[in-house]
Amino acid sequence: MRQTQLFTRTLKELPKDETSYNAQALLRAGFIDKVAAGVYSFLPLGLRVLNKIREIIREEMFSVEGQEISMPAFAPKENWESTGRWESLDILFKIAASDKKEYALNPTHEEVVTPLAKKFIYSYRELPFAVFQIQTKFRNEKRAKAGLLRGREFLMKDLYSFHLDQAGLDAYYDRVSDAYTRIFDRVGLGEKTYFTFASGGSFSKYSHEYQTLTESGEDIIYICDKCRLAINKEIIAEQNTCPTCGSSELREEKAVEVGNIFKLGTKYSDAFALGYSDASGAKKPVVMGCFGIGLSRIMGTVVESSHDERGIIWPEYIAPFRVHLLSLNVNEKADEIYKNLTEAGVEVLYDDRDVSAGEKFADADLIGCPYRVLISKKTLEAESAEVKKREETTAELIKINELTAYVQ
Amino acid sequence: MRQTQLFTRTLKELPKDETSYNAQALLRAGFIDKVAAGVYSFLPLGLRVLNKIREIIREEMFSVEGQEISMPAFAPKENWESTGRWESLDILFKIAASDKKEYALNPTHEEVVTPLAKKFIYSYRELPFAVFQIQTKFRNEKRAKAGLLRGREFLMKDLYSFHLDQAGLDAYYDRVSDAYTRIFDRVGLGEKTYFTFASGGSFSKYSHEYQTLTESGEDIIYICDKCRLAINKEIIAEQNTCPTCGSSELREEKAVEVGNIFKLGTKYSDAFALGYSDASGAKKPVVMGCFGIGLSRIMGTVVESSHDERGIIWPEYIAPFRVHLLSLNVNEKADEIYKNLTEAGVEVLYDDRDVSAGEKFADADLIGCPYRVLISKKTLEAESAEVKKREETTAELIKINELTAYVQ
Numbered sequence: 145m146r147q148t149q150l151f152t153r154t155l156k157e158l159p160k161d162e163t164s165y166n167a168q169a170l171l172r173a174g175f176i177d178k179v180a181a182g183v184y185s186f187l188p189l190g191l192r193v194l195n196k197i198r199e200i201i202r203e204e205m206f207s208v209e210g211q212e213i214s215m216p217a218f219a220p221k222e223n224w225e226s227t228g229r230w231e232s233l234d235i236l237f238k239i240a241a242s243d244k245k246e247y248a249l250n251p252t253h254e255e256v257v258t259p260l261a262k263k264f265i266y267s268y269r270e271l272p273f274a275v276f277q278i279q280t281k282f283r284n285e286k287r288a289k290a291g292l293l294r295g296r297e298f299l300m301k302d303l304y305s306f307h308l309d310q311a312g313l314d315a316y317y318d319r320v321s322d323a324y325t326r327i328f329d330r331v332g333l334g335e336k337t338y339f340t341f342a343s344g345g346s347f348s349k350y351s352h353e354y355q356t357l358t359e360s361g362e363d364i365i366y367i368c369d370k371c372r373l374a375i376n377k378e379i380i381a382e383q384n385t386c387p388t389c390g391s392s393e394l395r396e397e398k399a400v401e402v403g404n405i406f407k408l409g410t411k412y413s414d415a416f417a418l419g420y421s422d423a424s425g426a427k428k429p430v431v432m433g434c435f436g437i438g439l440s441r442i443m444g445t446v447v448e449s450s451h452d453e454r455g456i457i458w459p460e461y462i463a464p465f466r467v468h469l470l471s472l473n474v475n476e477k478a479d480e481i482y483k484n485l486t487e488a489g490v491e492v493l494y495d496d497r498d499v500s501a502g503e504k505f506a507d508a509d510l511i512g513c514p515y516r517v518l519i520s521k522k523t524l525e526a527e528s529a530e531v532k533k534r535e536e537t538t539a540e541l542i543k544i545n546e547l548t549a550y551v552q
Numbered sequence: 553m554r555q556t557q558l559f560t561r562t563l564k565e566l567p568k569d570e571t572s573y574n575a576q577a578l579l580r581a582g583f584i585d586k587v588a589a590g591v592y593s594f595l596p597l598g599l600r601v602l603n604k605i606r607e608i609i610r611e612e613m614f615s616v617e618g619q620e621i622s623m624p625a626f627a628p629k630e631n632w633e634s635t636g637r638w639e640s641l642d643i644l645f646k647i648a649a650s651d652k653k654e655y656a657l658n659p660t661h662e663e664v665v666t667p668l669a670k671k672f673i674y675s676y677r678e679l680p681f682a683v684f685q686i687q688t689k690f691r692n693e694k695r696a697k698a699g700l701l702r703g704r705e706f707l708m709k710d711l712y713s714f715h716l717d718q719a720g721l722d723a724y725y726d727r728v729s730d731a732y733t734r735i736f737d738r739v740g741l742g743e744k745t746y747f748t749f750a751s752g753g754s755f756s757k758y759s760h761e762y763q764t765l766t767e768s769g770e771d772i773i774y775i776c777d778k779c780r781l782a783i784n785k786e787i788i789a790e791q792n793t794c795p796t797c798g799s800s801e802l803r804e805e806k807a808v809e810v811g812n813i814f815k816l817g818t819k820y821s822d823a824f825a826l827g828y829s830d831a832s833g834a835k836k837p838v839v840m841g842c843f844g845i846g847l848s849r850i851m852g853t854v855v856e857s858s859h860d861e862r863g864i865i866w867p868e869y870i871a872p873f874r875v876h877l878l879s880l881n882v883n884e885k886a887d888e889i890y891k892n893l894t895e896a897g898v899e900v901l902y903d904d905r906d907v908s909a910g911e912k913f914a915d916a917d918l919i920g921c922p923y924r925v926l927i928s929k930k931t932l933e934a935e936s937a938e939v940k941k942r943e944e945t946t947a948e949l950i951k952i953n954e955l956t957a958y959v960q
Contacts (some may be wrong), residue, residue: 148761149617149619149679149681150619151619151669151672151681151683152672153672155671174672177668177671179623179624179626179627179628179631179664180626180627180628180653180655181651183626183627183655184624185621185622185624185664185668186621186622187621187668188619188621188683191620191622194622209557211557211558211592211596211601212596213560213595213596213599214593214594214599214602215587215593215686216587216591216592216593216688217625217690217705218587218588218591218690218705219587219588219591220587220588223587235645237649239645240691241645241704242690242693242694243589243696245588245696247588249647256587256593260585260593260595261559263585264559264560264561264582271557273557273559275559275596280624280625280688282625282626284649284650285650286649286651287651288651296626296649297626299626341640415863420910455930460868461567491681544867
C-alpha cells in the first residue's frame with residue numbers, strides 16, 4: 145500500500161486519559177483510535193494485524209475440527225437467569241429494548257451455545273463436536289485503563305466442545321491446549337507465554353490459563369523454570385509447589401492472561417438440561433469444555449512485550465506489512481521495486497510521501513514492520529537497497545536483484 | 553465437508569413465533585438459529601454464505617479505494633448529542649455503564665467516523681479518501697418479524713467518503729453506485745434489484761436506494777421499465793413521473809431496500825467542525841458521502857427471492873457449497889470422488905450419512921446447493937454420477953472422469 149493513499153498518519157498528540165503503553169503506541173502509530181475508555185476503532189494498519197491474528201486462530205481451530213459459527217451480542221434475560229448469572233455476573237451489560245424485554249450484551253456465550261447445541265443433540269451419535277466463533281464481546285468494567293488488555297468491547301475467539309463423557313473432554317482438552325501453544329508461537333508470544341495452572345471449579349482439579357510475561361500485567365504468576373509452566377495466585381494460596389515436579393523454586397512474575405481453557409463439565413448442560421441417549425437408551429448429561437482467546441488482547445500484549453524506545457516491533461506473522469519501503473526522492477525507481485515486491489507476494493507499505501528522511505525513519509520505527517528497505521540515490525549507485533531489520537541497529541546493502549529473495 | 557461431521561441438521565420443528573419465510577427456510581435447513589426476535593446465530597452453513605457475501609463486498613469496496621477499518625458498537629452519548637440524534641433517533645439503543653456514563657449501540661457510524669476523520673484531515677492534501685467496515689449494528693425495533701430482513705442486531709457494510717467539494721463527492725458517488733450494481737449482480741440479486749430514487753435531504757435532490765422485488769418487502773416502489781429504474785414512496789408523493797425519461801407509466805411493486813447511497817454534504821462535518829485548509833489557506837468544510845449495504849439482509853432477501861416449495865435455491869457465488877454430493881450406500885467410491893473434487897478446488901458438502909435416499913434428496917433441496925451429484929450402484933454401473941442443478945427438474949448422467957470439469 146502506498147502511504148500517500150493511507151488516510152492515517154503517525155500522531156504526536158495523544159488522548160490525555162490514555163495511560164497504557166500499548167494503546168499509546170498503537171494510537172501514535174495510527175493503528176487504533178480511542179472512542180471511549182476501553183472502546184477502540186481499528187484503523188487500516190491495526191485491522192491488518194487483527195486479521196492476521198484472526199486467520200492464525202481460525203486455522204488452528206479448524207485443525208481441532210472446530211466448526212465456525214457466529215452468535216449474537218444480544219441474549220434474552222431468561223437465558224442468563226437459567227444459569228443464575230443474570231444476577232451474579234457484575235460485568236454483565238443489561239439493556240432494555242422497546243419490546244419491553246431485557247437483554248444481556250454477552251461477555252461469553254455459554255448461555256447461547258448450550259441451548260443451541262440442545263437443538264441438534266439427541267443421541268450419542270451426534271457427539272462429540274466443537275463450535276467456535278470470533279466475535280465482539282462486552283464487559284461492563286468499572287475502570288478500563290489498560291488499552292487493549294482490558295476493554296469494555298473486545299474481540300474474542302471462543303470455542304465450546306460437547307462430549308459423551310469426561311474422558312472425551314480430557315482428550316480434546318489436551319488437543320486444544322496444543323493448538324493454543326501453536327497459536328502463541330505463531331503470533332510471536334511463544335517465548336514469553338506460560339501454561340499456567342488455575343483453579344478448576346467443581347469438575348476438574350485445575351483449569352489452565354496462558355499467561356504472557358509483561359510489566360503491565362494485572363496478574364501475578366509463579367514460574368517453575370524446570371517444567372516451563374506456572375501457577376496462578378489462586379493455586380499458590382493452596383499449594384506453593386510446582387504441580388508437575390513438586391519443586392518449590394518458583395519465580396514470581398507479572399503477566400497478562402491471553403487465553404484460558406476450562407473443563408465446564410456438566411455445569412451448563414445441567415442448567416439447560418442438555419443431555420443425550422446412550423447406546424442403551426439411558427439419558428446422560430453432555431460434558432462440555434470452553435476455550436477462550438482474546439484477539440485484541442493478544443494485539444495489545446504483543447505491543448507491550450515487543451517494542452523499544454522508538455516504537456513497536458511486530459513479530460513476522462502478524463506485522464501489518466512485511467516490508468516498509470522508504471523512497472528518498474527516487475520514487476521512479478522505488479515504484480518499480482514496490483511493483484516487483486508486491487507481484488512476488490510480499491506485503492509492502494511504500495512510503496512514497498514527500499517528507500524528510502528523518503520523518504520517514506521515525507515513522508518506520510513507530511509502525512514497526514519487520515524489514516525497512518531504503519532506496520536513495522546513494523544506494524542506487526551501488527545498485528542496492530539498504531535493508532534493516534526492525535529489531536537490529538545495523539543495516540546492510542542488498543543488491544536490488546536479490547532483494548525479493550532476501551525479504552521473502 | 554462431510555455431513556456426518558456437521559453438527560447441524562435440517563429441522564422439522566420451528567419456533568412458533570417465526571412467521572417470515574426467509575427465517576423459516578434458513579432455520580429449517582440449519583443455516584441460522586433464533587436467539588430472540590430479530591436476533592440470530594449464524595451456523596456453519598449460514599456463516600459460509602455470509603462470508604461469501606462479505607468477500608464480494610470487500611472486493612468491490614477495495615475497487616473504489618475503500619480503506620477497511622472496524623469501528624466499535626459503543627459510542628459515547630456526547631457523540632450522538634453533537635448531531636442531535638441522541639434524542640431524535642427512536643431506534644437508538646442506549647446503555648448505562650458502570651463508569652456512570654451513557655453510550656449508544658451504534659445503528660450507523662457517522663457519529664464515530666466524523667470525529668475519527670477529523671484527527672487526520674488538516675489540509676486539502678489529505679483529501680479525498682473513503683473508509684469502510686463490515687460490522688454488527690443495533691436497532692431498537694419495536695417489532696422484528698421479518699427474519700433477516702429487519703433485525704435488532706445485523707451485519708452491515710458502511711462506507712464513508714470525504715471530499716474537497718460537491719463535484720468530488722458526485723464523481724465518487726457514481727463510482728460507488730457502479731460498484732453496488734456489481735455487488736447485487738454477483739450475489740444473484742441483479743435482475744430483481746432496481747436503482748431507486750429517494751429523497752435527497754438538504755444537500756442533493758435525490759439519494760438512491762437499491763430495492764429488490766419481493767412479496768415480503770415492506771416498501772413500495774414505482775418502476776419505469778423503459779429506464780429500468782424506480783422511484784420510492786417519498787418521491788411519488790411529489791412527482792409521479794420517471795426522473796429520467798419523464799414517463800408516467802410506472803409499475804407498482806413490493807420491494808425490500810438492500811442498499812442505500814446518500815450525499816451527506818456537510819451535515820456531519822458541520823456538527824463536528826470537520827474542515828480543511830485549501831491551497832490558499834482558507835478553511836472549508838469537508839463534503840461527505842455514505843453508502844450502506846446490509847449483509848444479513850442480502851442473505852434474507854436472496855432466500856425470499858430464490859426458492860421453490862422444496863427449499864432454498866442459492867445463487868452460484870454465495871452458495872454454502874457448490875456441490876452437494878449424495879452417496880447411496882457407495883461411500884468407498886464416493887469418498888474418492890469427494891477427495892478428487894475437493895482437491896480440484898470445488899467446495900463440496902458430502903452427504904456420507906447412513907440415512908434413506910429420500911431424506912438425502914429432501915435435505916439437498918432444503919439446503920439448496922447449485923449442483924446435486926448422486927452416486928449409487930446404478931450410476932456407477934454406467935461409470936457415472938447423476939447430476940441435477942438445483943433449479944432444474946431433470947438430472948443427467950455425467951461420466952465420473954468428466955465430473956470435475958462439469959461442475960467447476
